[in-house]
Amino acid sequence: MSTVHRSHAKVALIFGGLACLAMLLRLFAGGAVGLADNGDGHRLICQLGLRPAPMPDGVPGWAYANPYYEEFTWYGEACSAGGTGEPYLSTQALLLLGAKALTPLLGSEAALDLRALGILCALIFGVAIAVNFMVMPFAVWLRGVVVIGMALVVLDSTIATYFISPLSEPAGLLGTLFLIAALFRMLRGRRTTVGAILLVAFAALWCIADKTQTASYLVGTLLALFLRPAHFPWAGHWVQRLRDAGEDAAGQKGPVRPSRLGAVLRRGPAALISVGLLAVTVQFQGMQARHLGEIYTFHQLFVEILPNSPTPRQDLADLGLDPNWERYSGKNILTAPLVWSPEYEQMLHLRTADLVSFHLNHPDRLAGLADRGMVGLTRTRASYLGNYLADSGAGPYAKECRVCLVQPLLTFMRPIRWFVFPPLVFGAAVFGAVTVFRRRSPLAARAGAAVVVVFAASTVVQFWAVMVTDGSNDLDKHMIFTLYGLTLMGPLLVATVLTSLGIGSEPGASSQMAALPRQKKASAPASSWFGSGRNSNAWFVRSRR
Template sequence: MSTRFELEAPDGGTFEDDPLALVPGTKRRKPRPRLQAALASVSRIAGYRMDGTGLGWVSVGVGVAFSGALLLRLFVSGAIGLSDQGDGQRLTCGLGLRAGNAYNTPVDDLVYTTYFDHRWYGEDCPWNTYGQPYNSSQLYLLQLAKWLTPLLRLPGDMDLRALGVVCALVLGVLAALMFVWIPGSLVGKGFVVTGVWLIVADATFAGYFVSAYSDTGAILGVLALMVAALALWRAEQVHWWHVAVIAAIALFTATTKTQAATYAVVAVPLMLSRRVGAQKHGKRYFLQGRWFALAASGGLIAAVGQYLRTQPARFGELNQYNAVFVEMLPHSKNPEQDLVRLGLDPTLISGSGSRINSANSVTELPGYQGFLDKTSTWDLFSQVYLHEPFRLLSMMGRGLVGMARLRVDYIYSYPWYSGRPDTLEWRVSLFYQVWRMMFSSLPLLIIVLTLASCLAFVIVLKVCTTQEDRSVGAVGLFLAVAALAQFWAVNLSEGASDLIKHLMLTDFTTGLVLILGAYSVIVLRSSVIREKGTSR
């Protein structure tokens, strides 16, 4: 039996591995036909785990393509966005801006992308918080859009199309980093990045990038958390800045809106999941290498807690009113008993199904006194739902139906100059169509597929031996827990009030979970094959 090897010829070719080929005058191997060589190159690239400069340039190209395709999706054939149902005005008036609509005309049927400087007075800014400023990290993105507006030669003092450009560029950077840190071949990396693009570019989510809604920053934050978690779990040695970046991104995400605070809570076990610095051999205790992560977690929770405390009191009252009179009482078999358990006057049952500004609102009744002190989310959970835990199952069912709907039909897509009021845009809707096809008639399948993905993540963590492969399982589990926490935050806080819209972030995170769940099967198969090849 002879050993096969190749030697490099002086002119860059290779000699036959037969020893006679080294004898002067012998012929070298004939070049393969071009088609065969091209197919071999494609096959090699598909299974090649690139490192260094090669992967860097490919990832830059992926990021540019991601941003460019998203910009085309947002602006070619006319810009699209989201009409303002009132939530956007809470933010823009805080920047001293007003939409460019004519006086006394609605802004909820068309998108007004151009905003002008305006001096607001008293309770007009914003109207639904009685003049108290609404805080959100989304304001940083809007400030950046305001600064970019004149540079992009857009009209007004701020144009939301500049925000769309900002979001496309940020998402391009995240896509490039994701391409670098997702393990596997170029084809596998491309599968994940393409799946993410189909989600963010879908008609369900794309409009947020040209809107004043705080959900825009939340979407960017969730993707950034996913990428930062990949970096943390891929690293052979974790540094303090891995943890610091996750804490900063989690803080930005959690402060986009109050319901997104769950992402800060879920980020804590993520930061504590790995030890910082080189670890010595021998017996180790849990806190070894985790002191920085513990301090960062404490700072994160304290900062988010302060953010929640500084929100307008009127805004908190709106949420608590909805949680009781829109979600809890209409779905209760004994609503009077629920009120008694909360220490409230049973006569407030007359407000069941009402909103705070409805004609049958109970805010003016004497029994409403002390309502805010007795109806926090913890009060509702401990005093009502723990006594009847099966009610949580019916709440979960309503939430799953809301998730299966995916997109609301009362927030519209086209700008005022399009002449298309009250119209939804569907130019890219593959994710929506697949989601509706799978879940519209059987919402419970959302839980089934999410649990199946979690099982795949656990198996990847148990079976795969390389740190880069295990990162898919760890990040997938983090996103699954984040989706679950966000789901219950929405249902327990406001519930049936605007449920489909409020579940948007849950839908988005779940979409990422399902993509990683599918990809984890590929990673697991590749890891097993690689291990079998190594053991031979």
């Protein structure tokens, strides 16, 4: 490791250590804070053989965070998604297992103390910040600005309180930070390696397997995987041998086309890994409990479509359902008597695809759907879930605000949401795309722009994934990943703009294509396709021609 890299590693450790310490202080200084369980935590926690410790008499379950869990044996459908007997799958289960192993070290008498999960998440958060600092292709000072911005997003009360909760979100929230680092590792050079592509795919898969709605990460990740060709140091030798064989056999270059072999080798790994990532995502979605899809279709119809429809009876008829179901409009799956009626069998034939098709056939309602989504986004936090423990002295449903930057900002933006969110996201996506494909953009700017495009695409898909599944039901909680992607885009976009202006690029990487001579295709040596020499970027010149 060079002296410069050792120096960067030391600074990265400092930033990571400070981030971890800041998270521990904001979670525990003055008493632990977290997020109450809205009932979704049970389907994950029960699979670990646990149940929540009893709350004090007369205390509502959603009013306070309860970090204590005790051993319990569940049987049959009592531990499943919605009592269906089907398991609930999430990468968060691995973090909960780690927290369970750490619990005895805290001296807690509980079988699982979610405060141990908070400590574990703080440690992982610190590692994520340090890794991001190391791999970013920016000047040291700009790396510091970006990771501080990212840290403030995660430390905010809208995000950090999930780290002491039984809900599944923490795995995806932390995994997103590692996905950013993996993307920078893959995109920081003119070429990449198969290992770097695999890291991106693994980080994306971790996030995708956290919740059904985080499948939106697939879209941005697939876009990114093809932005850099894979580098094979050994391939230049074999391509040259193929060229020589062609010359010997024909007296000139003809039947052997090493350029085609090079194209396959460069883009083949990304194609294969993309197919694998897509297949695993589809498989994971198919393995999730069917009851989740049932909940989504019920809420989309009775909480989203019918209450906001000028013709609810006609809408029900168009979907092949009883128009008299209009009386259940506005009720969720827990409160609607329809669920216990024999008529409910009709609902089981309704699919999310049918409801998406319904929205597409009523484009005049999409603006209202988007508007309700943006209003829910600006609320930032579930109002019905408390953050304090029952013995803290705080009132029921009280919200902590130790680091509160996002909520007041988005509350201010609510009246002007149409002038903020669509221009911000689509403007960032367009600017990023132009920068990525602009030949003379600094390499650091192109890497940052690619990450911005990934998150812009994933954020838009995530927004609509929420709106066409659970819809307006529990919208302020379900928009958490949309909010997260939107706020993380902020520091990344700032860094991209600065580096595109030539400010803050890593020394030696400020310009990429300005000095490249245009070469004739036949004169390029084989090493220019795969090697690390002076002509190693000739593939880009050819592709542009």
